[in-house]
Amino acid sequence: MTKLNGSWVETANSPDTDFPLNNLPYGAFHFAGGDLRAGVAIGDHILDVTALEKAGLLDLHESNVFSRGTWNDFMALGSGVWEGFRGFLTSALSEGAKQQSDFEPHLVAMADATLEMPFSVTEFTDFYAGRHHAFNVGSLFRDPANALPPNWLHIPIGYNGRASSVVVSGTDITRPNGQLKSPDMDMPVFEPSKRFDLELEMGAIVGKPSKGRVSVQEADDMIFGYVLLNDWSARDIQAWEYQPLGPFQSKATATTISPWIVTKAALEPFRSSTPAREKELLPYLQEPGPMLYDIDLEVALAPEGKKETILSQTNYNVMYYSAAQQLTHHTTSGCPMRVGDLLGSGTISGPEKNNRGSLLELSWGGKEPLTLDTGDKRTFLEDGDTLTLRGVARGDGFRIGFGECRGTLRPAPPLD
Amino acid sequence: MTKLNGSWVETANSPDTDFPLNNLPYGAFHFAGGDLRAGVAIGDHILDVTALEKAGLLDLHESNVFSRGTWNDFMALGSGVWEGFRGFLTSALSEGAKQQSDFEPHLVAMADATLEMPFSVTEFTDFYAGRHHAFNVGSLFRDPANALPPNWLHIPIGYNGRASSVVVSGTDITRPNGQLKSPDMDMPVFEPSKRFDLELEMGAIVGKPSKGRVSVQEADDMIFGYVLLNDWSARDIQAWEYQPLGPFQSKATATTISPWIVTKAALEPFRSSTPAREKELLPYLQEPGPMLYDIDLEVALAPEGKKETILSQTNYNVMYYSAAQQLTHHTTSGCPMRVGDLLGSGTISGPEKNNRGSLLELSWGGKEPLTLDTGDKRTFLEDGDTLTLRGVARGDGFRIGFGECRGTLRPAPPLD
Numbered sequence: 093m094t095k096l097n098g099s100w101v102e103t104a105n106s107p108d109t110d111f112p113l114n115n116l117p118y119g120a121f122h123f124a125g126g127d128l129r130a131g132v133a134i135g136d137h138i139l140d141v142t143a144l145e146k147a148g149l150l151d152l153h154e155s156n157v158f159s160r161g162t163w164n165d166f167m168a169l170g171s172g173v174w175e176g177f178r179g180f181l182t183s184a185l186s187e188g189a190k191q192q193s194d195f196e197p198h199l200v201a202m203a204d205a206t207l208e209m210p211f212s213v214t215e216f217t218d219f220y221a222g223r224h225h226a227f228n229v230g231s232l233f234r235d236p237a238n239a240l241p242p243n244w245l246h247i248p249i250g251y252n253g254r255a256s257s258v259v260v261s262g263t264d265i266t267r268p269n270g271q272l273k274s275p276d277m278d279m280p281v282f283e284p285s286k287r288f289d290l291e292l293e294m295g296a297i298v299g300k301p302s303k304g305r306v307s308v309q310e311a312d313d314m315i316f317g318y319v320l321l322n323d324w325s326a327r328d329i330q331a332w333e334y335q336p337l338g339p340f341q342s343k344a345t346a347t348t349i350s351p352w353i354v355t356k357a358a359l360e361p362f363r364s365s366t367p368a369r370e371k372e373l374l375p376y377l378q379e380p381g382p383m384l385y386d387i388d389l390e391v392a393l394a395p396e397g398k399k400e401t402i403l404s405q406t407n408y409n410v411m412y413y414s415a416a417q418q419l420t421h422h423t424t425s426g427c428p429m430r431v432g433d434l435l436g437s438g439t440i441s442g443p444e445k446n447n448r449g450s451l452l453e454l455s456w457g458g459k460e461p462l463t464l465d466t467g468d469k470r471t472f473l474e475d476g477d478t479l480t481l482r483g484v485a486r487g488d489g490f491r492i493g494f495g496e497c498r499g500t501l502r503p504a505p506p507l508d
Numbered sequence: 509m510t511k512l513n514g515s516w517v518e519t520a521n522s523p524d525t526d527f528p529l530n531n532l533p534y535g536a537f538h539f540a541g542g543d544l545r546a547g548v549a550i551g552d553h554i555l556d557v558t559a560l561e562k563a564g565l566l567d568l569h570e571s572n573v574f575s576r577g578t579w580n581d582f583m584a585l586g587s588g589v590w591e592g593f594r595g596f597l598t599s600a601l602s603e604g605a606k607q608q609s610d611f612e613p614h615l616v617a618m619a620d621a622t623l624e625m626p627f628s629v630t631e632f633t634d635f636y637a638g639r640h641h642a643f644n645v646g647s648l649f650r651d652p653a654n655a656l657p658p659n660w661l662h663i664p665i666g667y668n669g670r671a672s673s674v675v676v677s678g679t680d681i682t683r684p685n686g687q688l689k690s691p692d693m694d695m696p697v698f699e700p701s702k703r704f705d706l707e708l709e710m711g712a713i714v715g716k717p718s719k720g721r722v723s724v725q726e727a728d729d730m731i732f733g734y735v736l737l738n739d740w741s742a743r744d745i746q747a748w749e750y751q752p753l754g755p756f757q758s759k760a761t762a763t764t765i766s767p768w769i770v771t772k773a774a775l776e777p778f779r780s781s782t783p784a785r786e787k788e789l790l791p792y793l794q795e796p797g798p799m800l801y802d803i804d805l806e807v808a809l810a811p812e813g814k815k816e817t818i819l820s821q822t823n824y825n826v827m828y829y830s831a832a833q834q835l836t837h838h839t840t841s842g843c844p845m846r847v848g849d850l851l852g853s854g855t856i857s858g859p860e861k862n863n864r865g866s867l868l869e870l871s872w873g874g875k876e877p878l879t880l881d882t883g884d885k886r887t888f889l890e891d892g893d894t895l896t897l898r899g900v901a902r903g904d905g906f907r908i909g910f911g912e913c914r915g916t917l918r919p920a921p922p923l924d
Binding site for chain 1 (some may be wrong): 630631636657659662663665666667668669670671672673682684685686687689694695696699719720742745748749750751752753754755756757758760761762787790792793836838840841842843844845846849921
């Protein structure tokens with residue numbers, strides 16, 4: 093499926109849509125005052141699958157799969173159902189499909205809908221798997237000759253994040269207060285973070301549970317789909333809190349995900365191998381095939397009321413570890429994985445300065461302010477800034493998009 | 509309520525029961541082949557509240573609170589309901605209560621029941637709030653003159669753990685495999701952990717959700733109750749993985765909790781202040797009243813088929829930070845807290861060697877093997893070892909117990 097598949101939904105056939113028939117990503121939405129519904133993006137419309145199920149127009153051999161309006165119950169049905177349903181949708185939305193007249197009443201304009209969290213996040217794990225990001229951060233905090241931690245080339249380093257703080261694109265982000273202490277201060281203070289940052293990441297969603305260790309192939313099979321992910325980070329809170337047990341409140345304010353889950357099936361034509369290994373991996377982590385994806389990514393920043401500047405452009409295929417490798421490592425201890433677990437890839441920075449996926453790297457720790465197209469300068473984020481992540485896999489005459497992953501930063505809450 | 513309250517359940521009036529009328533802890537159980545039920549421990553019996561609800565003998569103004577057999581739905585009803593229900597149970601189980609004949613058919617022998625997870629863990633956070641533990645670990649890995657990390661006296665240091673790995677007492681624990689690398693090795697290996705350990709902790713359960721920062725008093729009000737908690741830890745996996753983002757797979761094999769949630773109300777007479785501050789805390793972390801508890805704790809180890817040895821005895825009141833302070837800190841970034849969140853206190857070690865809450869400390873990093881009463885020697889855990897934590901608050905002629913927090917270590921899974 094590397095060429096455009098034609099649909100009776102006209103706008104899905106445009107080369108400029110993120111949502112051609114080849115994509116069919118899964119989301120959740122509501123209209124003003126309405127209840128939550130599960131939907132599938134097609135062109136500039138959403139197919140209301142909660143309504144289709146209620147109307148008896150789906151054939152899933154299960155009832156009430158979409159009554160909660162999220163995709164967790166569907167994921168839990170297993171990969172056979174994932175494939176069957178995608179095949180059914182592809183056929184029903186194709187040019188000339190006999191379902192057109194039945195389905196048309198359940199097609200709603202995306203512009204009229206409010207997009208919500210497409211799934212309920214069970215647990216959230218964030219990784220640190222970008223070679224260039226780890227090198228940049230290590231160079232900033234240690235030195236370039238010794239930038240990578242000794243374990244980095246052997247382990248996809250990760251830590252548990254906070255599922256309760258994951259929000260959907262469009263949700264405002266409140267600058268956090270926190271304990272801060274720079275080395276020149278005697279005592280910490282409790283103040284708004286002054287070094288609030290973004291992290292450009294991809295998120296992988298676990299759709300199949302496990303107990304005990306899984307192979308990299310099994311891990312890949314467990315992944316349901318991918319989202320864009322912005323792991324908002326308070327660098328000054330992190331610097332003071334993170335030794336010895338890792339980031340905690342610095343990463344707990346919010347993590348924004350894109351509204352559409354792009355399925356692994358839709359990304360299949362874009363598989364890409366991890367880069368050459370600098371040290372051989374232990375056998376349990378070796379990939380049996382390409383498990384990254386060729387997805388162009390960009391970060392845009394718009395100061396309040398002004399136009400956006402593209403801060404960075406990179407690609408998911410620069411990562412050192414794939415989500416499948418991360419998931420395999422996650423299970424080594426016997427850690428049970430559940431439907432709805434979310435794995436953040438780690439910040440995706442490429443080799444050049446304009447490929448960096450965080451302001452920490454782009455402003456080199458705040459020492460080299462960026463000048464935006466509007467003339468504004470930035471080291472870290474300012475109140476009112478809107479951050480937008482975009483991602484696209486490019487086929488022949490079509491593209492696969494995720495919808496925007498966007499958030500606007502609001503001032504910190506009062507201190508009392 | 510510091511004296512024994514008499515009950516018509518005779519065994520609840522014994523000075524040797526963990527479950528007098530003053531306690532009334534909340535758990536979940538089933539009989540062979542039966543469904544999960546919520547229950548309240550009283551003497552050597554369990555009051556089947558799922559059955560009481562079905563029989564119309566509870567008056568909660570809500571239906572199906574206990575139909576799932578766990579306490580999450582009850583917690584979500586709020587602290588007014590918590591108080592009212594405890595008052596109702598205390599009255600109905602008191603000597604001479606008019607409910608005796610109605611309730612007696614729903615009293616089941618604890619010995620016949622299998623105890624299950626009393627609540628569904630939403631997210632799990634583990635702290636590092638024991639002064640003696642942090643000093644011991646810092647002395648082992650750094651030096652005694654510089655043992656505490658610089659932030660330790662200012663922040664209740666914590667990290668996110670893995671909710672999916674929390675299990676109830678009695679669940680077997682499988683020794684994890686993992687990446688190990690000692691400093692003398694060129695490359696890591698993937699092998700069973702050789703330094704598998706326990707951590708004696710208390711767990712606090714969040715019963716009321718929050719968005720945004722809460723005060724220490726509000727945090728205390730959000731806590732529903734406490735359990736004993738054993739945070740099984742693979743020290744060798746941790747040593748290799750934990751820089752720079754903290755423990756991950758070393759803590760993800762399992763965390764065992766006691767089967768009974770002892771409510772904050774039952775522990776009220778045993779409140780205890782945190783020790784004197786070595787450095788003044790920032791105002792947001794200062795306690796308005798005593799929020800630790802005087803709970804005697806012990807750890808016992810029994811090699812397979814042999815009698816147990818008490819490894820350690822300590823008290824929860826030695827902790828430097830209370831669960832309320834930890835929960836307050838947890839919310840500073842705006843991190844949302846939800847019903848069913850579990851906070852581990854951190855390892856509870858007292859000032860003396862026989863007060864230490866982990867084998868890492870007891871065997872001083874493996875350099876000083878312990879001799880058990882059976883003559884066996886231990887540095888870390890061996891396959892077949894059964895670890896049991898016990899906790900008791902002592903009133904006048906009665907005690908408040910949690911039930912045992914027990915797990916037996918089984919061999920690591922095959923490597924292929």
